[in-house]
Amino acid sequence: MKTCRPLPICLAALTLACALVAHDRARSPVRIPDLPGFQTLKCDFHIHTVFSDGKVWPDIRAEEAWREGLDAIAVTDHIEYQPHKADLPTAHNRSHEIAQAHGQTLDLIVIRGSEITRAMPPGHLNAIFLQDARALDVPDWRASLAEAQRQGAFIFWNHPGWTGQQADGVSRWYPEHTELVNSNQLHGIEVVNGREYYPEAHAWCLEKNLTMLSNSDIHNPLGLDYDLHLNDHRPLTLVFARERTADSIKEALVARRTAVYSGTVLVGREEFLRPIFERSIRVKTPQVRVRGKGSAMVQIHNDSDVTYVLRPETEDPDLSFPGEVRLPGGKTALLQVRGRAEDRQAERVVNLLCAVTNLLVRPNVPLKAAIEFNVTLLPK
Ligand SMILES: [Zn+2]
Ligand SMILES: [Zn+2]
Structure with a gap:
């Protein structure tokens, strides 16, 4: 006589099969201690999307960052370099708007930014906390930076030793950078960009009292450049902020309360690294x-x-x-x-x-x- 397998066993097999193929939409927190009076926020202030030369739609940038345990990102598409514009018309504010809308659903802070992309000197600079990125699209770089300053932006120098602009990979300080610091139009430098560390930039931040930053400058989908399942992570700027808000992040950046977390290395002022170590x-x-x-x-x-x-x-x-x-x-x-x-x-x-x-x-x-x-x- 033919017998039928009891239904509960079939259901159990089905549940097991689903469990084997399930993909969790989950966040992995980055554990680095807070400092007395400050939260340690994990941030990436240099990210590209299809709205300049990136390969990713902006809302995916918010999802990637949330899953990796970040608190805040800035989407910083190039103002002057728009290689996809035959397919996607130039729209300097759109990548932020799209990423921020998704960021809001995830409680991720998304800051409006742009990359002002010029020959060296002054090289590439990111302006973040902008009001309207379109106003930076002017021929003269001095006018572009003056406009960013007028909008209250925090401005930093990107990848100072990038071999695309410094063939030997050595970062060089030009009179134009002194001019920008003196006019309060340069507040920080990327000590790390992607997988590169610039010791000259590290020293300049200490000598000239500038903010240290560490950003991904990611163009690809994150998982193409970082082995997230093998303890790899994008470079992060650690921001020691009074609260987990955009205003608090800006206050901390201006006050130089940051450190660099890249690969297995932390870079920063002793007053920040010592309590991180001791509290760990x-x-x-x-x-x-x-x-x-x-x-x-x-x-x-x-x-x-x-x-x-x-x-x-x-x-x-x-x-x-x-x-x-x-x-x-x-x-x-x-x-x-x-x-x-x-x-x-x-x-x-x-x-x-x-x-x-x-x-x-x-x-x-x-x-x-x-x-x-x-x-x-x-x-x-
Ligand atoms: Zn750049
Ligand atoms: Zn960039």
């Missing part, structure tokens, strides 16, 4: 025992998504430390400490000074930070 890590075993020349494991938890790479620098008469310690993001790592004497007996507070080699407070200068724990030394 926690010693879970603050009291360990070392017997003779044996060893103990200090457990250190890292609450952030940044993997910190430490190079211990303390010379200790009683203990030796490894040459390098990695604290992977979101995990608890082991720091092995080893005794130097067979018969020593003491209670010790260890303040292990480390260079955090992937946190740069100046070009080639890492942040120095201490990790504190107690060690009971016992004879063998």
Whole structure:
């Protein structure tokens, strides 16, 4: 006699099949601690769409950013470079309008911007927090920047070492940049653009008190340029803002309260990087025992998504430390400490000074930070 498979089993098989092909429309938060009095907002202020030379419709830019855990983006299509205009007429404000409409449904802040695209000097500059991008479309770059200033824009220099304008990849400061700083028409510089880091720009931001920025300058769909499922991420400008609003972001940018998060590296002023590091890590075993020349494991938890790479620098008469310690993001790592004497007996507070080699407070200068724990030394 023919029997029929019970219906619940068929449904279970169907549910399983759906689960195997489901694609979640979900956001992955970027975990970097807030600073005292400020929220750490994750932002990208340099993005292209089909309205200049990008390959993506603007609302997709908002969705990509929301999913990647960003708080704010600026869509900054080129004013002067419009390679798609035979198919899509020039409309300087449209990419912002389309991206912002979708951003509003996602609680993502979308800022109106444009890329003023000129030969070096002054090179390419982004103006963000614009009122009307169309007014920047004038022949003279000085007039374009004066108009951006009149609209209250925050203006920064893009990719100063881009090989498209500097064949040797070295960033150069021209008299025109001094002119712009002096007329309050240049407020920041991209220290990172895409996967490039410009040490000269990093130094200039410190010398001239300019805002450090780190942006993707993305033209392709994000997933074509970044392996998001392999811990890769677009470069982010971290903005230390009083509130999660566009006005607060602008206030923080003007006040130079930013840092750069690119790949595995953080770049920024020490006053920002130190609390980020100190608020990320926690010693879970603050009291360990070392017997003779044996060893103990200090457990250190890292609450952030940044993997910190430490190079211990303390010379200790009683203990030796490894040459390098990695604290992977979101995990608890082991720091092995080893005794130097067979018969020593003491209670010790260890303040292990480390260079955090992937946190740069100046070009080639890492942040120095201490990790504190107690060690009971016992004879063998
Ligand atoms: Zn550019
Ligand atoms: Zn660009």
